Amino acid sequence: MARIKGLYKRGSVYWFRYAGLDGRVVRVSSGTSVYDDAKKLLIDRRKSIQEGKQPEIIKIANYTLKDLAEEYLKWAEKQRCYRTKKGYVLQWVEAFGYLQLRRFNQLLLEQFQTERLNKGNKPATVNRLLATLRHMFTKAVDWNMVEDEALKRIRKVKLLQENNRRLRFLSKEEIQALLEKCNEYLRPIVIMALNTGCRKSEILNLKWDQVDLKHGFILLDRTKNGERREIPINGTVRESLETLFQGTKERPRRLDIPWVFYEFKAEVDPETGENKKVGKPYGDVKKSFQNALIKARIKDFKFHDLRHCFASHLVMAGVDLTTVKELLGHKTLTMTLRYAHLAPSHKVKAVDVLDNVLNDKIIEKNSTAQKLHSSEG
Numbered sequence: 001m002a003r004i005k006g007l008y009k010r011g012s013v014y015w016f017r018y019a020g021l022d023g024r025v026v027r028v029s030s031g032t033s034v035y036d037d038a039k040k041l042l043i044d045r046r047k048s049i050q051e052g053k054q055p056e057i058i059k060i061a062n063y064t065l066k067d068l069a070e071e072y073l074k075w076a077e078k079q080r081c082y083r084t085k086k087g088y089v090l091q092w093v094e095a096f097g098y099l100q101l102r103r104f105n106q107l108l109l110e111q112f113q114t115e116r117l118n119k120g121n122k123p124a125t126v127n128r129l130l131a132t133l134r135h136m137f138t139k140a141v142d143w144n145m146v147e148d149e150a151l152k153r154i155r156k157v158k159l160l161q162e163n164n165r166r167l168r169f170l171s172k173e174e175i176q177a178l179l180e181k182c183n184e185y186l187r188p189i190v191i192m193a194l195n196t197g198c199r200k201s202e203i204l205n206l207k208w209d210q211v212d213l214k215h216g217f218i219l220l221d222r223t224k225n226g227e228r229r230e231i232p233i234n235g236t237v238r239e240s241l242e243t244l245f246q247g248t249k250e251r252p253r254r255l256d257i258p259w260v261f262y263e264f265k266a267e268v269d270p271e272t273g274e275n276k277k278v279g280k281p282y283g284d285v286k287k288s289f290q291n292a293l294i295k296a297r298i299k300d301f302k303f304h305d306l307r308h309c310f311a312s313h314l315v316m317a318g319v320d321l322t323t324v325k326e327l328l329g330h331k332t333l334t335m336t337l338r339y340a341h342l343a344p345s346h347k348v349k350a351v352d353v354l355d356n357v358l359n360d361k362i363i364e365k366n367s368t369a370q371k372l373h374s375s376e377g
Contacts, residue, residue: 004039013149014038018045021052032149063145065104065136066097071143072136081201083283088132101137101146109133109157123160130157167338168305169312174298181295184251186288188240189261190306195237197310197328200303204282206260211241220329229329254279315342 007016014030016038030038069089076085095112096104109130116126137154140146170178175194182190192203202220210219216238218231233241244260247253257279264277289303307328314324321343325336 004042007035007038007042013147016042016045018042018049021049029147032147032152060144060147062100062102063140064098064100066093068101068136068140068145069093069097071145072139075139085132088129089136091129092133092136101140101150104137104150105153106156109154113157113160117160122162124162127159127162130159167308167312168301169309170298170301170305174296175309177296178292178298181292183288183292185261185263186285186292188244189282189285190289190292191236191240193303193306194309195234196231197307198231199307200285204261204285207258208245208260209258211245211260213238213241213245227329227331231327311336311339312342315339318343 006018007014009015010029012033014032014035015027016030017025017027020026030041032038032041069092073086073089076082076089079085096108113126113130116129117123134151134154137146137151141148141151179187179190189203192198192206193200196203196218198206198218198220206218210221211233212219213233216233218233220229220231241260245253259279259281261282262279263282265280266275267278268274269276285303293299293301311324311328314327315321321333321336321340324339325333328336330336
């Protein structure tokens, strides 16, 4: 294959040279180690020159991961999962903050994966970290902070195989024990999780304008899968929400606070410079939830497992998987099928239905034969 003139390599990256509109020779990096991609770029540049256009030459500085993280977190502030994403970004900054973006490669990141697994991180956690870094580099390319070649190297790193089959749910007795050990503000949050299957972020960020006590449902607009979801309110949730809506003597409802579940945080008043208490949604309830689990003597359980409790007890009560899927907000039935083994009675009923159908046919045939025999007699 004939090589195009003006294309050459520096290290692993192709560079090209061409004459600009003023006749001066321009030398610039293609940003790629793929010959065909570099060739196309050079041809496009020469075509622009022929059309009388001087191609813009973008010189990218040696940005570090810390530089990228600062810009990325500004951009991510408007996202629903900002708090979680920020945690992942800060972990990358702690590990490689001052490393130039161009220096990231497949070996470096695969070693990082191994180190994290050795420290006890689960594959799912390591995968979320890598997914965050991939997106950071995608934006870095968009913002001209690094060449596309760096992003291609990162995309070569494979995600780890995850074990998504974990299914931990509580018995009725354990649920009662947990609720008894929850403190005053945690109990309605746990009741909500157990009876609606909502995710923690959906509950902690819930506002009163999403709650329709008259018609008995909660409306979630910004769900994890991006779809709108209506959650029916049962009697237990209604009683809990009505108590919060009406308020109590110890904690009257604040009409100036839109959130259903909130705490007071100290903030400085920009006008007076004095500290004041402002109602804000809970950042997390991990500490209080862990304390309740310890008191209830429940082990190997996380807040997200309350969602498994909701789904598991529905299935064991005979609710079909399609309905459970809709209540959980799963896009496909695949995720919901993890609960299928909890409904063995459905399989028995299905076989019984077939048995009845076949027996009815047999009985019908026997009945017809008897009639014929009697008529012949």
